[in-house]
Amino acid sequence: MNRLRGFLGSYHPIVHTLILGTVMARAASSMSLPFLAIYLAKHTSMSAVMIGVVIGMGALAGTVGGFIGGNLSDRFGRRIIMLAALFGWAVVFVGFSIVKLPVLFMMLNMLNGLCRSFYEPVSQALMADLTEPAKRLSVFSMRYMAINVGVAVGPLLGAFFATMDGALPFLLTGIVYFIYAVTLYVLLIVFGIKQIEGEKKQPVTFVSALWVIQRDVTFRYYILGGIIGAIGYSQVMVTLSQYLEQNFTEGVKMFAVLMSVNAIVVIAMQIPLTRISDKYSPLVAIIIGNLMFALGDIGFAFSHSLVPMIISMAIFTLGEILNYPAANMLIDKLAPEHMRGTYFGAQTLTNVGHFMGPWVGGFLLVAYGGTTLYLVIAFVTLAGSLFYWKGANNLQALPKNRSKKEVF
DSSP, X not given: OHHHHHHHHHSOHHHHHHHHHHHHHHHHHHHHGGGHHHHHHHHSXXXXXXXXXXXXXXXXXXXXXHHHHHHHHHHHOHHHHHHHHHHHHXXXXXXXXXXXXXXXXXXXXXXXXXXXXXXXXXXXXXXXXXXXGGGHHHHHHHHHHHHHHHHHHHHHHHHHHHTTOXXXXXXXHHHHHHHHHXXXXXXXXXXXXXXXXXXXXXXXXXXXXXXXXXXXHHHHHHHHHHHHHHHHHHIIIIIHHHHHHHHSTTXXXXXXXXXXXXXXXXXXXXXXXXXXXXXXXXXXXXXXXXXXXXXXXXXXXXXXXXXXXXXXXXHHHHHHHHHHHHHHHHHHHXXXXXXXXXXXXXXXXXXXXXXHHHHHHHHHHHHHOHHHHHHHHHHHHHHHHHHHHHHHXXXXXXXXXXXXXXXX
C-alpha cells in the first residue's frame, strides 16, 4: 500500500489520468478501427480500392495535423486542443456507426486522423509539462505500455461486440471517448491547468515555428531517423501479414499470434527495460533499439515455422520498447519550453515513413520475396541510427542553452 501511495504521489494526478485514459481510449479505438475495412466491405458498396483510400486518408490527415495541433497547443493551451480532439473523436466513432455514404466515411476518417494527430503530441507535451525532467522517461514509458495494454484488449472486445452488431464497437468507442473527455475536462479545471498553461514565456506563431524547425538541424536529423524507423516498423505491422499469408498454411492465425506476442512482451518487459535504459542516454537506447529491430527482421527473413517467428517478434518488440520512449525523450530535451507542443507535433512527420513503408515493402515482397525484404529492411533500420547520431553531433547548431549533456 505504501508503495502504491508512493507511486501515485510521484506524478501529477493529471499524468495518471492521461495514462489511464490512454488505456481506455486505445482499447476503445482498437476495438473498432481494426475492423473498419471489414465493416465497410460488409455495410457499404465501396470497392477494395475505395476502402483503402478511405482508411489511408486518416493517416494522410494525421501527418499534417500533428504539426498544426502541437503548434496550436503552444499558442492556445494544451487543454483546449486535447478536449477538442477527444470530443471530436466521440463524434467520429458515433458517426462511423451511423453514416453509409463513402464520402462521409472519408470525411470522418480524416477527422479521426486529425484528432489523433492533435491529441497524441499535445498529451505528451502536457505530461512533460507536469513532470520533472528526471522522471519524464518513466512517464513516456508508462504511456507506451498503456497504449499496448489497450491494444492487447481492444481487438478481442471488438470481435465479441461485432458478433452482436457490426456498428456496436464504433458506437461504444464514441461513448468511451465522450466519457474520457468529460472526465478530463473536470480534472483539468480542478487542478488548475490554466496556471500551468500561463507559464509560456512568449507567444508562438506558425511562421516562427516553421523558422525554428527549419533552423534546428538536430531536430531535422531526428525526424529523418524517425521516418526510416517507421519504414522498418511498418514491415512488421503491415507487410508481415501478407508475407505470412502467402508463404504459410495458416498465415493469418500466425500473424494474430505474433501480434499477441508483441503486446505481451511490451506489457511484461516495459518496466524492467525502462529501469535499465534510465541509466543510459536516450541516444544509446535508440541505437540499441534499432539493433533489436534489425535482429528481429533478420529472424523474420530466415524463419520457416511459428516458434522462430515468435522469437523474432519478441526480439523486435524489445527494440520497440527501447526506441519509442527514448525518441520522445530526445524531442523533449531538444524542445524549448514554450515550443514543446510544436516539436512533439512536428514529430508526427515521421508518419511519412508509415506511408512509404507499405509501398516499399510490397514492392520488395513481390519482386524479391520475404527473405530479401527483411534483410534489406534490417540494413535500412540500422542506417537510421546514423541520423540520430548525426543529429546529436550537430548540437552546436542549436541555441547555447542546450548542452551536449542533455542528449548524451
